[in-house]
Amino acid sequence: MKKFSETYLKKLHIGNITADSNVLMAPLAGYTCYPFRMMCRELGAGLAFTEMVSANGLKYQDRATAKLLYTDKDETPKAVQLLGSVPSAFEHACKGRCTADYGIVDINMGCPVPNVVKNGEGCALINDLPLASRIIEACKRSGKTVTVKFRPGMNRDRIVVSEFARMCEDSGADMITVHGRTRNMMYDGEPIYEYIRAAKQAVNIPVIANGGIRSEEDAVRMMEMTGADGIMIARYGLEDPLIFARLTGRPADETKLSLILKQADRAESCFDEQDAMEHVKKIASYFMKRLAGTKALKQEMYGCGSMRQLRSVLLRIFGENREAEK
Numbered sequence: 362m363k364k365f366s367e368t369y370l371k372k373l374h375i376g377n378i379t380a381d382s383n384v385l386m387a388p389l390a391g392y393t394c395y396p397f398r399m400m401c402r403e404l405g406a407g408l409a410f411t412e413m414v415s416a417n418g419l420k421y422q423d424r425a426t427a428k429l430l431y432t433d434k435d436e437t438p439k440a441v442q443l444l445g446s447v448p449s450a451f452e453h454a455c456k457g458r459c460t461a462d463y464g465i466v467d468i469n470m471g472c473p474v475p476n477v478v479k480n481g482e483g484c485a486l487i488n489d490l491p492l493a494s495r496i497i498e499a500c501k502r503s504g505k506t507v508t509v510k511f512r513p514g515m516n517r518d519r520i521v522v523s524e525f526a527r528m529c530e531d532s533g534a535d536m537i538t539v540h541g542r543t544r545n546m547m548y549d550g551e552p553i554y555e556y557i558r559a560a561k562q563a564v565n566i567p568v569i570a571n572g573g574i575r576s577e578e579d580a581v582r583m584m585e586m587t588g589a590d591g592i593m594i595a596r597y598g599l600e601d602p603l604i605f606a607r608l609t610g611r612p613a614d615e616t617k618l619s620l621i622l623k624q625a626d627r628a629e630s631c632f633d634e635q636d637a638m639e640h641v642k643k644i645a646s647y648f649m650k651r652l653a654g655t656k657a658l659k660q661e662m663y664g665c666g667s668m669r670q671l672r673s674v675l676l677r678i679f680g681e682n683r684e685a686e687k
């Protein structure tokens with residue numbers, strides 16, 4: 362099998378920003394806060410996106426949004442993802458104080474969740490090219506680098522991937538990410554490579570391929586089948602962030618134990634104890650997906666009321682013996 366790092370790894374030029382690798386961590390609601398993004402970056406991800414943040418909601422500057430947008434100087438470049446349907450709200454969000462630290466704005470045009478689509482947001486926008494175009498132009502007026510993440514169509518009978526990709530480029534987008542599943546596939550089934558390939562053939566800006574990458578073999582196949590400029594990993598990046606080190610050829614002597622303890626340190630340094638615990642428990646649950654015999658420990662973990670207690674349970678869950686059970 363080809364090695365991704367020897368065959369496909371490269372830097373990624375997005376507008377005037379360069380990412381160190383073309384292996385990206387996707388936006389994931391509920392997970393991709395600053396501590397998690399930094400873990401992925403340190404393991405080799407060229408970029409890691411915040412979860413989707415409501416463009417309109419930014420004007421309220423509430424505590425929850427502040428947590429989603431928390432970042433620090435060691436995260437460069439920084440990429441925020443916005444969700445919405447109103448061009449002026451995007452323009453305000455991009456020009457406002459809340460996103461001032463972020464050089465890259467990604468526009469969510471792929472979320473398939475019914476409430477989002479009903480609001481005309483997420484992948485509803487793939488049905489409305491003129492509005493999607495005005496949103497991209499509105500973001501571009503901020504001077505930021507603008508990227509778009511979208512699906513190829515609502516279903517297999519309504520594939521718009523080539524014209525949508527061209528519209529993004531013509532409207533000023535600096536990169537696109539294509540999640541190779543249609544809206545009605547939600548998150549299941551294999552991505553359809555030919556749709557991503559069609560996007561790549563339609564434009565000259567970088568095209569990132571997303572969907573179903575769980576191994577180096579999947580990553581190589583995705584690059585081979587689509588001709589994309591890079592890949593974006595979502596759920597498997599949560600389950601095993603070390604995939605970023607494997608794909609980018611970084612020597613990583615980390616284990617899940619060392620990673621989760623570092624997550625705990627980092628989460629504590631930027632969140633209060635309650636928020637830090639909530640985050641670490643969620644990440645630890647994903648790390649545990651393939652560990653045998655952890656049911657009781659998992660219950661114990663969820664019962665922990667302090668970081669001190671949580672650390673000692675994590676030590677038992679991810680201690681050396683259990684790492685071997687993967």
Ligand SMILES: Cc1cc2nc3c(=O)[nH]c(=O)nc-3n(C[C@H](O)[C@H](O)[C@H](O)COP(=O)(O)O)c2cc1C
Binds near residue numbers: 411548594
């Ligand atoms: C729990 C969860 C949360 C997600 N949140 C977002 C999000 O905030 N923004 C976004 O563009 N996509 C989001 N996605 C979609 C992923 O970024 C990605 O496109 C999708 O999971 C396919 O990649 P995968 O097969 O590697 O998981 C989410 C997916 C999941 C499962």
